[in-house]
Structures are given as structure tokens and as C-alpha cells.
Amino acid sequence: MKTLRLLAALLLLVSFAAAQRRTPPPTTKSPDATATTPNTEDSKTAEATPRTSAEGEKKEPTPITKFEMKEVAPVVTHHEIKSASGKLLKYTATAGRLPIKDAMGNIEAEMFFVAYTLDGQEPGRRPLTFAFNGGPGSASIWLHMGALGPRKVVLQEQGWMPQGPYRVADNPYTPLDQSDMVLVDAIGTGYSRPLDAATGKKFWGLKGDIEGFGEFIRMYISRYDRWSSPLFLLGESYGTTRAAGIAGYLADKGIAFNGITLLSTILDFESVITGRRNDEAYLLTLPTYTAIAWYHHRLAADLQADLTKARAEAEAFAAGEYTAALAKGDRLSGDERQFVIDKLARYTGLKKEFIDNSNLRIDVRGFTANLLIDEKLRVGRLDGRYTAPNPVATLDPGFFDPSSAATTPPFNAAFNDYIRRELGYKVDMPYNLSARDAFRENFKWNWDEEMGYADTASALRAALIKNPYMKVQVMEGYFDLATPYAAVNYSMDHLDLAPQYHKNISFVTYEAGHMVYLHGPSLEKMHKDYTNFVTSNVPQP
Numbered sequence: 001m002k003t004l005r006l007l008a009a010l011l012l013l014v015s016f017a018a019a020q021r022r023t024p025p026p027t028t029k030s031p032d033a034t035a036t037t038p039n040t041e042d043s044k045t046a047e048a049t050p051r052t053s054a055e056g057e058k059k060e061p062t063p064i065t066k067f068e069m070k071e072v073a074p075v076v077t078h079h080e081i082k083s084a085s086g087k088l089l090k091y092t093a094t095a096g097r098l099p100i101k102d103a104m105g106n107i108e109a110e111m112f113f114v115a116y117t118l119d120g121q122e123p124g125r126r127p128l129t130f131a132f133n134g135g136p137g138s139a140s141i142w143l144h145m146g147a148l149g150p151r152k153v154v155l156q157e158q159g160w161m162p163q164g165p166y167r168v169a170d171n172p173y174t175p176l177d178q179s180d181m182v183l184v185d186a187i188g189t190g191y192s193r194p195l196d197a198a199t200g201k202k203f204w205g206l207k208g209d210i211e212g213f214g215e216f217i218r219m220y221i222s223r224y225d226r227w228s229s230p231l232f233l234l235g236e237s238y239g240t241t242r243a244a245g246i247a248g249y250l251a252d253k254g255i256a257f258n259g260i261t262l263l264s265t266i267l268d269f270e271s272v273i274t275g276r277r278n279d280e281a282y283l284l285t286l287p288t289y290t291a292i293a294w295y296h297h298r299l300a301a302d303l304q305a306d307l308t309k310a311r312a313e314a315e316a317f318a319a320g321e322y323t324a325a326l327a328k329g330d331r332l333s334g335d336e337r338q339f340v341i342d343k344l345a346r347y348t349g350l351k352k353e354f355i356d357n358s359n360l361r362i363d364v365r366g367f368t369a370n371l372l373i374d375e376k377l378r379v380g381r382l383d384g385r386y387t388a389p390n391p392v393a394t395l396d397p398g399f400f401d402p403s404s405a406a407t408t409p410p411f412n413a414a415f416n417d418y419i420r421r422e423l424g425y426k427v428d429m430p431y432n433l434s435a436r437d438a439f440r441e442n443f444k445w446n447w448d449e450e451m452g453y454a455d456t457a458s459a460l461r462a463a464l465i466k467n468p469y470m471k472v473q474v475m476e477g478y479f480d481l482a483t484p485y486a487a488v489n490y491s492m493d494h495l496d497l498a499p500q501y502h503k504n505i506s507f508v509t510y511e512a513g514h515m516v517y518l519h520g521p522s523l524e525k526m527h528k529d530y531t532n533f534v535t536s537n538v539p540q541p
Contacts, residue, residue, distance in 0.1 A: 067193045069107035071099055075425045078119075081150050084172040084527065090119040091150060091176060095425040097191065098219050100203075100212055108199050111216045112191035114423065115224075116150060117180045124228035125541075127179040127258070127534050130217055132186065134238025136209065136445050137435035139189040141415050142407075143236055143263075147517035147526060148181050150174045151422065153414040158385070159518030161406040166413045168422075173527035178534045179232060182220060187212055188435030188443065191427060197442040204435070205446030206454055210245035217246070218255065230258045230538045234530070237483060237514065240265040241456050248459030251466045259537045260460075261530060263475040264483045264514045267460060268494075270453040271487035274363045279326040282361045283318045284487040289348045289367055290314035291478040292384030296372060298349025307511075311478070314347040315486060326360065364481045365399055378402055383513025384479040403513060408433070461495045464504060472505045473533045475526065480514040506533075 074096025083089050094117070097110035118126065131148055133140040145153045145168070152171035156162055175181065185192040187203040194200030203212045221227050235243030240262040247260055266272060274281040293299050294307050303310035325332055325340045332340075337360070344355045348362065354370050355362065368379040372387060376394045380386035380403030388402035412433060419425050432438040447454040464470060474492060476485040492505060508529045512519035517526055 067110075067195060069099065069110060069195055071107075072096070075423060077423055079150065079422075081170040081174075082172060083174075083177045084524070085177070087177065089150065089174075089176055092117050092119060093150075093423050095419065095423045098216055098223070100187070100215050100219075107195065109187045109194045109203060109212065110192060111187060111212070112185045113182055113216075113220070114144065114149070114419075115180065115182045115220075116174075116176050118176060121180075123180075123224070123226055126229055127232060127538055128182065128221075128226050128229040129175065129179045129232040129234050129534070130182050130184060130213075130220075131234040132184045132213070132239045132242065133236050134240070134242065135186070135189070135434065135436070136238045136241075137186065137189060137204075137443060138238070139185050139431065139433050140183050140239075141190070141411055141431075141433065142515055143234070143239075143517075144183040145411055145415050145418070146515060147171075147523060148174060148183065148234070150176055151418060153410050155407075155410065155518060157520040159383070159407075159512075159515075159520070160386075161410060164409070164413070166410040168414050168418050173523050175527060175530050175534065178531040180229075184213065184216060186435065188439055189432050191425075191429060191431060193429075197439060200435075200439065200442065201444070201446070204443060206241075206245065206448040206456070208446070209242060210249050213242060214246055214249050214253070214255075217250065218253070221255075230534075231255070232259045232261070232534060232537075233257055234261040234263065236263040238266065239263075240483075241267060241454070244456040244460035244463070247463035247470070248456070248461075251463050256467045257463075257470055259471045259473065259533055260463075261473045261475060261533060262488075263516065264477060264480055265474055265488040265491070266483045267457040268453065268455045268491045269447075270455070271491055272483065273453065274361065279323075279361070280490075281487070282326065282363070283323055284490055285362075285364065285481070285484045286318045286322065286344075286347060287311050287314040287486045288384070288478065288481055288484040289362065292367075292379060292481070293347070293349035293371060295385055295479060296349070296379070296387075298371060300346060303346070307478070310347075317343055317347060318486070368399075368401075368481070380404075380513065381481045382515065383477075383518065384481055385513060385519075407515070407518065457491055457495055461497060464495075464497065464501050468501070468504070470504065471533070471537050473529070474505065474507045475510070475516060475529065476507065477510045477512040477514060477516045477522070479512060482514045485509070 074094050077093050079093060080088060080090045094115040097112050099107040100109040100111060102108050131143050133142050150171055151168045154162060154167050154169050187194050188200055194203060202208050233243045233246060243260050243262060244267055247257055270278060270280060271284055272281050290310050291307065294304060294310050297304060299310060322340065325336060340360050341352050341355050345352045350370055358366055364381055368381055371379050376389055377387040378390050378400050381401045383403035386403035386406055390396050390400050392398060416431055436443045474488060476488050478485060510516040510522040510525060512522040517523040
């Protein structure tokens with residue numbers, strides 16, 4: 001019996017060992033493992049595991065944002081297009097990431113860029129433009145694929161959304177005929193990444209963002225031998241806040257710019273943030289309300305006949321009687337109040353009851369939701385030409401911007417196809433349109449406010465004084481409610497500069513919105529305005 005039991009035990013052990021050989025052991029995937037391609041190597045991210053609370057309720061996973069900082073050679077490709085003048089432009093595209101290091105040489109972030117350089121030129125004499133969008137926390141896909149790159153997303157002539165699938169086409173209005181271009185994505189956007197979310201916070205603020213871009217510019221002109229090139233900055237939206245800050249910051253580090261272009265400008269945030277204690281923003285937004293109401297045929301016949309006249313009247317009212325009325329507050333008499341209501345109805349196309357209930361102070365959300373309420377349409381904030389029904393409900397209090405909804409899908413799809421197929425930059429990580437969406441609760445912008453409002457006008461002032469040869473070009477769209485043109489003009493008029501410095505500031509305007517280049521005729525005009533600005537500010541041999 002003992003022998004039989006021993007044999008049975010041995011057979012059991014043999015069977016167990018055989019089963020172990022037939023069943024492969026469970027594999028453990030490294031939390032930061034991800035596939036890479038032959039061309040470039042992804043930064044590495046971890047998939048988060050859904051958590052379960054004590055009550056058994058599933059919660060949203062907390063994203064793990066740990067990236068491997070490892071330099072990889074950029075991808076270089078060669079192309080050609082015809083410019084608007086019919087000239088053949090042969091150019092090189094370089095797509096890659098540059099490291100941003102701390103004082104000890106440790107990489108803290110990598111910033112993604114695409115550079116376009118015209119072939120056959122002497123790099124040290126060729127103008128070089130660094131360009132970026134804003135947000136803060138927005139990728140530079142908009143300037144890249146809408147205005148500056150040699151290839152652009154195809155939209156309808158007025159900028160309206162086309163039917164998918166979306167595609168790109170040659171951009172004859174790229175400034176590449178006069179300046180090399182470097183499109184840069186802020187850290188956390190595009191393919192730019194911080195080492196981790198904690199390190200990202202170093203760059204997610206007014207000061208850190210400026211320093212990060214400043215280091216990128218120093219690194220780029222060093223690695224690509226462009227220290228002797230005429231240098232330009234082109235920023236859009238919060239990118240203008242950044243550009244002004246960079247100009248002041250790098251002036252103290254021995255890097256000066258020939259020119260800065262501010263597209264849809266915001267330097268002093270007090271000029272646009274409406275609130276109970278800030279009447280200034282209501283006054284400066286009014287002329288843009290007038291322009292948008294004009295576009296949608298909501299003004300009286302005499303104003304509707306002439307946009308220039310309508311804007312001039314609204315500007316004069318805002319600077320005079322409207323300013324005086326809001327300053328009185330509750331001391332305003334009944335007759336005075338009715339006078340202001342009547343005038344505001346004339347210049348905005350809004351109903352008098354709404355104006356009265358708004359206490360004579362109309363914010364952007366109220367205007368966009370009520371201008372075309374009778375048609376059950378919302379008006380765009382970034383571009384007041386765009387309209388659409390609210391996707392939730394006509395009277396839903398939430399904010400909805402038709403201009404953003406109409407442009408995001410074509411830009412996103414066209415860029416992702418273009419960067420991989422035409423430029424050969426193939427990575428598995430997502431191209432983040434917004435750092436705010438990608439990093440969620442970890443992305444909190446540090447505004448470094450002074451007296452309650454962020455401001456880089458002082459940095460621009462300092463740069464203008466320290467470099468009297470630097471020129472500033474201000475581009476503004478009449479239908480832009482994100483950075484209203486009157487607010488921009490007010491900020492530029494209050495730089496506390498002597499007349500000789502103000503001569504270095506010029507303005508160009510467009511019958512378009514925040515992204516003026518969405519409007520076909522405005523894109524053509526923008527090309528002429530920018531290339532003239534570059535050529536006129538490059539020393540002639």
C-alpha cells in the first residue's frame with residue numbers, strides 16, 4: 001500500500017509539472033512600456049488602472065504621467081511648393097524635440113517643433129521666425145496648419161467646416177518665401193512633454209512658460225547655427241502674452257529680436273476679464289459687439305450701411321457716455337439709465353430688457369447666447385461670424401463656441417495625417433491639442449498676478465526700450481471676442497512710452513475673428529502684412 005501511495009504521489013507531481021510546462025507564465029508588462037517606431041522613440045506613459053472605492057464604486061483612473069526623456073534625432077524631409085507669386089519654393093522640414101534642461105544639465109522637458117527652412121540659403125543671414133499659439137495650454141497646430149506652414153488644412157472659403165474626410169493642400173501664403181519658420185508646441189501640448197506632472201508645473205505658469213520658451217529659442221539657434229539670423233517672434237492669443245514676455249526676458253540674456261508680431265493680442269488681462277469690480281472690460285468689448293451685430297445684420301439701417309461708421313460710433317460712446325454712466329453706479333438716474341439702454345441696444349442689436357437685466361454690463365457669454373436667440377442660434381466667441389444651435393438646449397446656461405466646434409475636427413485630423421505621412425514623424429503618443437484636457441487636474445496655470453491681473457505689457461515696454469530697433473506689429477480681427485480689438489488698442493496706448501518708441505508699433509486689421517487666417521481673403525492679406533513686416537525690418541547688405 002505504501003508503494004502504491006508513493007507511486008500515486010509521484011504521478012501527481014509529474015502531471016502538475018507537465019501542466020506548468022503547457023501553461024505559459026503570466027507576463028508582467030512594465031507600466032511605462034509602449035511601442036515605438038523606427039523613426040522616433042515615444043516618450044513613455046503608463047495606462048492607469050481604474051480604482052474601486054470601499055463601497056465598490058468604480059472611479060475614473062488617475063493618469064500616470066511619467067515620461068522618459070531621451071534625445072532622438074529629428075526627422076528630416078524635403079519638399080517643394082509654389083508661392084502666391086508663382087515662385088518655386090524648395091524647402092526642408094525638420095520635426096523633432098529639443099531638451100529643456102535644469103542648471104545641472106538634467107532634462108526636465110522636451111519641446112516639439114517643426115522647422116521649415118528654404119533650401120539654398122545662407123542660414124546666418126536668413127530671417128527666422130519662432131511661432132506659437134497660446135491657450136495657455138494650446139498646441140500650435142492652428143498657426144501651423146492654418147497660416148504659416150507650407151501645407152494647410154482645407155476649409156471652405158469663409159473658414160467654415162468642410163465635409164470629412166479632411167485633407168491638406170499647398171499653402172501659397174506661407175511666409176516661407178521671406179522667413180524660415182519654427183512652429184513650437186508649449187510643454188504639455190502637441191508632442192511636447194514634461195518629465196512628469198510635478199515637473200510640468202514648473203513650466204505651467206506665466207514665468208515658467210516664458211523661461212521654457214526662452215531656453216528653447218537659445219537651444220535652437222545654438223544647435224542650428226542661427227545666432228546671426230534676423231530673429232522674429234509671432235504669437236497668437238496667449239502666445240502674444242508669451243511673446244511679449246520672451247522679448248523682455250531674452251533681452252537681458254543677450255538675445256534681441258528684429259520684430260514681434262502679436263496676432264489677437266492680450267497683454268493686460270484686466271482689459272478683457274469682466275466682473276463686478278472691473279467695468280473697463282465691458283467698455284472695451286462693446287465695439288466688437290457692434291462689429292458682430294453688423295455682420296449678422298442686427299443694427300439700425302444707418303449703422304448697417306457702414307461698418308467703419310458703426311465701430312467709430314460705438315468706440316466714441318464707450319469712451320464717453322458709457323464710461324461716465326458705469327462710473328456712477330447706483331447714482332445713475334432713471335433717465336440716464338434709459339439713455340444708456342437705448343444706446344447699447346443700438347450698438348449691440350440686443351433686446352433692451354436683456355440689457356436692463358444685465359445692469360448695463362454685457363459679458364461675452366450673454367452676448368453670444370442672446371444676439372440671435374430669436375433664431376435659436378449661438379454666436380462664436382473666437383469668431384463671431386460662426387453660428388450654430390446650442391447642442392444641449394437653446395436656453396442651456398453652459399458656454400458653447402460654434403467657431404471652436406467647427407475648426408477642431410478638421411485641424412486635428414489633417415495634422416495627424418500630415419505629420420505622420422508627409423513629414424514621417426511617427427510616434428504612438430497622442431498629439432495634445434490642449435494640455436488642460438490631457439493633464440486634467442494636474443494642469444493648473446500659475447498666473448503670477450500683479451495687483452490681481454496677469455500682465456506682460458511691462459515686459460514688452462522694457463524690450464522696446466532696451467532694443468530701439470525692435471518693431472512690433474499688432475494684428476487684430478474685428479469679430480474676435482476672445483481678445484477684442486479695442487482692448488488691444490487700449491493696452492498698447494498705455495505702455496507709458498515716449499513718441500519715438502510708439503513709432504515702432506504698427507497695426508493691421510482684418511474682417512475676421514481670433515484666427516484671422518480662417519477667412520480666405522484675410523489669410524492672403526496676413527501673408528502680405530507679415531512678409532512686408534519681415535522684409536522691412538531686416539538690415540540690407
